[in-house]
Amino acid sequence: MHQVPFHRPCLGPDEEREVIEVLRSGWITTGPKAKRFEQEFAAYVGARYAVAVAHCTGALHLALYALGIGAGDEVITTPFTFTATAEAVAYLGARPVFVDLEPEGLNLDPAKVEELLQSGRLSRPRVLLPVHFAGQGCDMNRLLAIARRHGLKVVEDAAHAAGSAIRLDGRAMVKVGAIGDLSCFSFYATKNITTAEGGMVTTEDDALAHKIAVASLHGMNRDAWKRYDATGSWYYEIDELGFKYNLSDVHAAIGLAQLKRADEFQRRRAQIARAYNDAFAAQMALQTPRARADVEHAWHLYVLRLRSERLRIGRDAVVELLRRRGVGVSVHCIPLHLMRVYQVKYGYRPGDFPVAEDAYSRCLSLPIYPAMSERDVEYVIDTVLATVREHLN
Ligand SMILES: Cc1ncc(COP(=O)(O)O)c(C=O)c1O
Known part of the structure; x- marks a missing residue:
């Protein structure tokens, strides 16, 4: 694999x-x-x-x-x-x-x-x-x-x-x-x-x-x-x-x-982000990250969000499946107000920041770095699309 x-x-x-x-x-x-x-x-x-x-x-x-x-x-x-x-x-x-x-x-x-x-x-x-x-x-x-x-x-x-x-x-x-x-x-x-x-x-x-x-x-x-x-x-x-x-x-x-x-790295990151965005655009179960017109995005992370209502499985299961299929994925970020120390020390509670919580519940980060080959990028795209298609509502 x-x-x-x-x-x-x-x-x-x-x-x-x-x-x-x-x-x-x-x-x-x-x-x-x-x-x-x-x-x-x-x-x-x-x-x-x-x-x-x-x-x-x-x-x-x-x-x-x-x-x-x-x-x-x-x-x-x-x-x-x-x-x-x-x-x-x-x-x-x-x-x-x-x-x-x-x-x-x-x-x-x-x-x-x-x-x-x-x-x-x-x-x-x-x-x-x-x-x-x-x-x-x-x-x-x-x-x-x-x-x-x-x-x-x-x-x-x-x-x-x-x-x-x-x-x-x-x-x-x-x-x-x-x-x-x-x-x-x-x-x-x-x-x-x-x-x-x-x-x-x-x-x-x-x-x-x-x-x-x-x-x-x-x-x-x-x-x-x-x-x-x-x-x-x-x-x-x-x-x-x-x-x-x-x-x-x-x-x-x-x-x-x-x-x-650095500039060469940056171009390659942007190219990979474009390839992902193009490939995922038509899949309604995926929300792709969009770069605003007034910024140059450094594409440190490529954060995809699932449209949970269109899928039979949640984010954690998608992450697990992708990992099992050889795609290293991660989750950015776990909101700080959901972490124990920030709750105990400063009194934050679940529910305090609904936009952050919604993003956290649906997001996963795909590999994006200049050392990726074309084959790596294609493999990530194919694996994500296949995994999502198998679990559509
Ligand atoms: C948003 C943000 N701030 C700060 C840091 C800390 O960086 P460092 O590991 O260089 O201390 C990180 C590290 O991942 C980060 O993602």
């Missing part, structure tokens, strides 16, 4: 060459490769500053920390995300305030955010933290306007969105990373570009970039990584306590090679 794993990273001779160069250089932790990765990533998204970190979870933590978020503050975000988004808020003693989604793209619904802010139910809203779900940009024109009106900072969780872009009012397409106050990226193994584990914060703000860079390595001054080098000094000062979130040169080296292929 043909097998298509849910994900396989696209790594080749360029990544190997970059990593070997680091291993032989005598300097394997944060150093020149990490610095170059920051510069090249900043140029890629069109941001003034980029700070490389160990993961997106750390990026989010540092971004909120740099904005001075602390106990009693409220951070407005989506429940339809990975736990890291809200976890970073909780690290600082602040409260993640979830708002439901717009039903098409499954991103934060700006109208519901505005309604909450006007309701008087919040006591200290400080940050709007949208997640560009699956790689499709949120409606940033409306979210930025709302944030401005209510004095909120905007931190974007761009874990899914390296390479995606949004048409801002009166401007050309702007890449995610050059839009809000701070954007946080992930280079986890499955992400659009990977460093195995890694992350990045981008910003236009000099002071925030500096604060994040210093805090990412124990609060030591910026060039402390050179302290074992003839060009550096053994002395460093600590003005504020920091964290251990620096990215090693071994990881950054992989990122440098991946970044060179």
Whole structure:
């Protein structure tokens, strides 16, 4: 039987060459490769500053920390995300305030955010933290306007969105990373570009970039990584306590090679998404994801929704059948308000966010990555269509 794993990273001779160069250089932790990765990533998204970190979870933590978020503050975000988004808020003693989604793209619904802010139910809203779900940009024109009106900072969780872009009012397409106050990226193994584990914060703000860079390595001054080098000094000062979130040169080296292929990866993802959408369009039991006209979708995930009323079996059974037939599928996301810790700690309950719950009950993610062959794509299409046809009402 043909097998298509849910994900396989696209790594080749360029990544190997970059990593070997680091291993032989005598300097394997944060150093020149990490610095170059920051510069090249900043140029890629069109941001003034980029700070490389160990993961997106750390990026989010540092971004909120740099904005001075602390106990009693409220951070407005989506429940339809990975736990890291809200976890970073909780690290600082602040409260993640979830708002439901717009039903098409499954991103934060700006109208519901505005309604909450006007309701008087919040006591200290400080940050709007949208997640560009699956790689499709949120409606940033409306979210930025709302944030401005209510004095909120905007931190974007761009874990899914390296390479995606949004048409801002009166401007050309702007890449995610050059839009809000701070954007946080992930280079986890499955992400659009990977460093195995890694992350990045981008910003236009000099002071925030500096604060994040210093805090990412124990609060030591910026060039402390050179302290074992003839060009550096053994002395460093600590003005504020920091964290251990620096990215090693071994990881950054992989990122440098991946970044060179980012546009090619992006084209292949979009091509696979188009092939899926074309193949599934006529099957009424399937709801395909649509890219809005005002965005460039990064297609980190291809999230299909079942039209449950047309099928005799539910999502879990479809996932199980596809897996048994060799198609690696997954489910994104399990809404956070359905998870025990968010219920116990913050009082969320099933039923709080009906759009997120409806999406969760019907969604599954198909394999989508540049290492897929044409045969892999065809196999996924044929297997999904056959499985659905066998169980139509
Ligand atoms: C939306 C979102 N935010 C944050 C993260 C955390 O990323 P990392 O694993 O790099 O910490 C993930 C990881 O999958 C994610 O999907």
